[in-house]
């Protein structure tokens with residue numbers, strides 16, 4: 073990594089900068105902990121520990137709210153433990169962040185999974201999610217119109 077104070081190159085495991093002696097332990101923790109948590113979440117997912125993976129990805133989300141990749145993985149963890157309502161909620165956030173075809177596909181799959189297992193309260197949620205999505209699309213279209221008008 074790069075020392076945030078003097079920009080010297082520092083070994084990843086170093087606890088202090090060799091050039092300016094800045095203590096790097098807290099810095100390294102803040103900057104690399106979400107990466108470590110993301111990787112640990114991947115390991116947990118492969119072992120079928122979906123709740124643990126979900127908790128780790130919730131922490132990544134808190135540290136990096138703009139990380140759509142972590143949201144997609146978090147939604148996969150929710151889907152894997154049959155919580156499609158949670159997966160849909162997470163992917164709605166991901167869609168606002170990154171409305172890419174990949175996220176759209178994950179969202180559509182999660183919504184289909186939710187509909188497939190829908191009881192009465194879940195059906196109401198599916199309906200709500202669909203309308204929220206429609207609102208987002210309409211809102212985005214309005215934004216585009218406003219941007220083009222100015």
Ligand SMILES: [Zn+2]
Pocket residue numbers: 075076077078079080089090091092093094
């Ligand atoms: Zn330094």
